[in-house]
Amino acid sequence: MGTSELPYRPLTFDTDGRRHLFVRENGMLAFPEGVRPAVFEVWTIEHSSLVKVEPDTGDVQMRSTADLLERLVHRLAREKVGLRLYAAGRPDFLAKVAKVADEAGLCSGEIMLGEPVGPERRVFCVHCDTLHDGVSGDTLMCQGCGTKLSVRNHYSRALGAYMGGGEPAVVIAAMEAVAHG
């Protein structure tokens, strides 16, 4: 089967880039592999309201995911060709970074997403459009329409979420009857 999932792979510095920006969900996440470029910025989420952005340093602390994403929108709007964006964190975080990058018009070779940390995914209910963050299993109850959703292996970059869909009870019963002869 093909995949619409995000193209995750171990992060490595791309030597074709002229500027490099690494955004990460916490300070424990390792830098990309390979030769570290001369010009290199790291944005790290500290989950603290005490941090302040130091404008002239390559090591920037962010207060929250929302803080980092807002700054990323602003930054990418002013970027020129040659930037390489690297991201590390949980699937939810990578989905949001990819969405910001897509909306800013970055091409596939300009954004690198590391292997996601942990199993939590974002799920979109196809029946009622409710988004669910941090879903760790393959099933969930929709908070919007109460349908028991199965998470399908179909991912939308624009929504930053996997598709969740239900199955009518009579179909489940009929499938089980067939399976058990």
Place this chain on the structure above:
Amino acid sequence: MSGQTQIRDSYRPPFRVDNSEETILRFPFPFPEDNYMYSMNIEPHVKGGPVEAMSHTFDVDEHYIGECAEKARILAEDPKRCMVLPHMRDAEWDFLELGMDSLSSDYPEHFTLKKEGNDWSWENHLLNISQSFVFGDAATLPLAPFEYMARQMQGDFTLHDQRENDLWMDGGMVTSQADWSLKFDMGMSFRQWHAPVPKASEMGIFDRGLRFLLMLQYGRPVRRLNWTMTINPRLDTSPENYMIWGEDRASVTAENVAEKVHLRVELQTLYRLPRSNAVLFAIRCYLMPIKDIMTVPKWRKRLHRVLRDLDPALASYKGLDLFRPTVVEFLRPYDDGAPLSSGIQSV
């Protein structure tokens, strides 16, 4: 094209869709051979072909008014069935022009288009629509150009931007789909939106299909047939409403199989659009119950053979598991095993 004066079809309970003999014989039966597997079954969309449904650019049949009414109901219930990204404005006008030019020249008795420079006048006699507007000026139409025209045509339409050597799902009106969601697939690349389809990716079909479509030329549209099966004559078999129509799949019995089970065929046509360089993907859906297919000996025998020998993974993907054995068992006595002519024509 008889009986085009009022809405007589119902594509939701209580169902009522009757096919005339003419409509049955013009049906694009999708199986040229006794067995089926995915293939690059793309051919030029030239007027004329093995069945009458292929004889016009956009096919209009006796269900036109009923299908347009059902489309309007679905759009009222779920406005996200029509979405177009802002960068597709040129493609919207391309689509409107293609639709109006084709319908008015193929069916002059039903559609009239007059042009004086950019001052256009459109009449749709079947839906009682009369509209003067300035081509290129959206403010002179009651709806955005794509939505305005797509509501007046049978079937689904998607608009694809071409960039980075790929085709992107950047617009569409989708109300008669075989279980895929426009609002979920918006913005996806060709491979991304085909990701749920089993086997075809491994067979390299999508790579070849994409390479072919990237080179599609203006004025040289292409077509292919695709199929699945639907219980009851439902145009709307969307993922959005699966909890409503899905249980139909568990309702087929030996007694109701001929009435309830429909062969659902998509006549898919693809066009390069001139100003935008976008690709239009038109997906015209035909629903034909087994009882009507039974009236054509070649088709009922071939349908029996195809369903009997269908690859199990494909059958599951198409959602046939709960009723395929019942259909095969029903058709078996009507297949004498005699060799059938190659191709989809009815004899």
